[in-house]
Structures are given as C-alpha cells and as structure tokens.
Amino acid sequence: MSAPLSGQQPRVHQWRGVIEEYRELLDIPQDTPAVTLGEGGTPLVESRWLSEVTGGQVWLKVEGDNPTGSFKDRGMTAALSVAVHQGAQAVVCASTGNTSASMAAYAAKARIKPLVLVPEGKISAGKMAQAIMHGAQVIMVRGNFDDCLKISRGLAEHYPVALVNSVNPIRLEGQKTASFEVVDRLGDAPDFHLLPVGNAGNISAYWLGYRQYAELGRSTRLPVMRAYQAEGAAPLVTGQPFPNPETKATAIRIGNPASWKLAESAASESGGRFASVTDEQILIAQRQLASNDGVFVEPASAAGIAGMLQDLERGESYADKTVVVTVTGHGLKDTVTALEGFGDVVDNVIDANVDDAAAVAGLV
C-alpha cells in the first residue's frame, strides 16, 4: 500500500464497520474487539420509479451492498465479535442461506469453526457456495428452516458451540444500526418503513434502533412499520405457524418465526401491520425494481416492494410521505430463480455477424 502524500487528508471517509461507527449505542461489552468486514454504511438510494408511482419520496436501503450481500452482516459482526470475546471456538446457525453465508465469512475472519444447518435442496447455489468457500461445515436436513433452528438450539445447549441466529440478542444489536443509518442520512425517521419478514429478527432490530434514536433525541418521530411475508409462508399474517412453508423466495421460507412476539410489538406499537404477497407479485416486483431503478435484489428482498405496490392497488396512499423500503439481499445470490422467466432472452443465439445481431436486436 502506498503511503498518503504528506499533508494530504484522505478524501474518502473510511467506514469502520457498524461496531466502531456506533459502539457506544450497542448493548455489548464495550471492550469487545470488532470482528469486521466493513459491513454497514450501505446506500440509501431514491427509487425514482416508486417516488413517481406513489407521489411520495421512496428510498431503498440497499442491504445487498454488505460484504456477503445481505443485511445479516450487521448482526454477524456483533454476534461473532462477542462470541469470540467470550472464548467461543465454534459457531452454529440454521439458515435459509444468507445467515450461513454471513456467519461463515465472519467465522473465517475470526478463525473459528462455522457449522451450518440448512433445509435440504432449499437454499440457492450462490449462498451455498459462499458458506462452503468460507470453510463452513454444511449439514443438510430433511426438513425445513424451523427444524434446522431446533437442532441448532439443541447443539448450542449441549455442546461448546455458540448459536448466532437472530435468537441471539446480540444479532439485533448489530442489525439495529440500519435504522441509525437511515435517520443519520435523512435527518429524521421516515413516515413509513417497509421490509420483508421471515424469522422476524430484522423488523425487531429496526424497531429497536428507531426507538433508541427517538429516545436519544436523534429523531423526532417513529416510522410506521409495514412488513410483508410470502403467501405460502405467512404465519404473522394468519396468526398461525405454517408447518410446511413454501415460496420461491427461499430466504423467507419460514413457518414459525423465532422473533414472533418482538415483530408483533414492532407492528402494533408503530401503528403498522403485516400483509402477504404472492410469489408472482414478488417476482414481478423484483424484475420491475431491477429494470426501473437498476437495483437487483433477490426474490425475498422484493417482498417489501411487492407489498407497497399491493397497498397502492388496495387504495392506500403514500403520497407526500417519506418511505424507506429495505431491500435485504443482492440479486446475484439466486440467479436461477431470476432467470426462470427469461428463457426466450437467454436462448437468443446467433451466428457471429453484425447483420444477425442487428436483426435480432430489432435495429433493421
């Protein structure tokens, strides 16, 4: 690395990861050294498409820009830092994909052993590749995410391995920094905050963060929290666990969210609610977001966008409101699902000449 020129100040703020940026606001032992990959500090990008459609100002919190491509990194830096500080040699999680990718990366950084339990055949190849590349031992379970979480809890109870799913409250401490960033950027909390929900840790963490900032006087108001589940995995909407959750948005294929009560409090205290959207709505929203705004998210991450569009169809108004929609994970996590609806485009093969290319492109 070259030395800075003498007398010159760096022109780019060196983001230090969420622990160092917000340490005194996190309920963790304050002497915990940070295991960090530089997570957080993600873009808040205006969606011109949704601002035009709603007549409001709609911002996307683009969490796919975290180091492993999802919001989980905010929680994982905190959970791994504290676990390592307390002497853990191994960490375990149940996962629909993103938690395992994140945990494995932070465990690699901390040089401790990552153990992952996933539902067999139900996580995307990209996420599986991340966990494996970072050195995780991946165990596939004949069952769903909820079964994997039960096993992970059992392992952590009986063996020397720390559980880092969002049932670990330190995860929420890390994840609440996303609301701090929103308020720091907008100058106040938005009127509405929309997001997808699966195991329900993230909505709980956002609400924790918004409340803390309001109590500290860093914001003057609290947002209304609106959260969206896939129709085939919508326990918070129906009020009943789903024994066999099913959705193409595999990240939120969860039938019995661990943070059920916290999520209900976030929705009710904020005057918000849960709603479900179909897989078709999710996949359409994913495509529209990618082609209208240039933001490519994985299917689960588009549930908040699909939810907003559904709200509009049902006569709700976001006009003149400031709205933040969290898009939780990067589109490159699951390219198979993304390309499913595009067979004709992918099969556009020609011989190597300009005339054929021009003809297929409709230029002649």
Ligand SMILES: Cc1ncc(COP(=O)(O)O)c(C=O)c1O
């Ligand atoms: C991409 C993505 N979006 C949304 C969620 C839902 O987050 P939570 O489980 O915290 O509700 C998850 C994980 O469940 C996820 O991986």
Ligand SMILES: N[C@@H](CCOP(=O)(O)O)C(=O)O
């Ligand atoms: N979508 C999650 C499900 C579990 O997440 P957690 O936040 O409760 O640990 C995943 O990526 O595995």
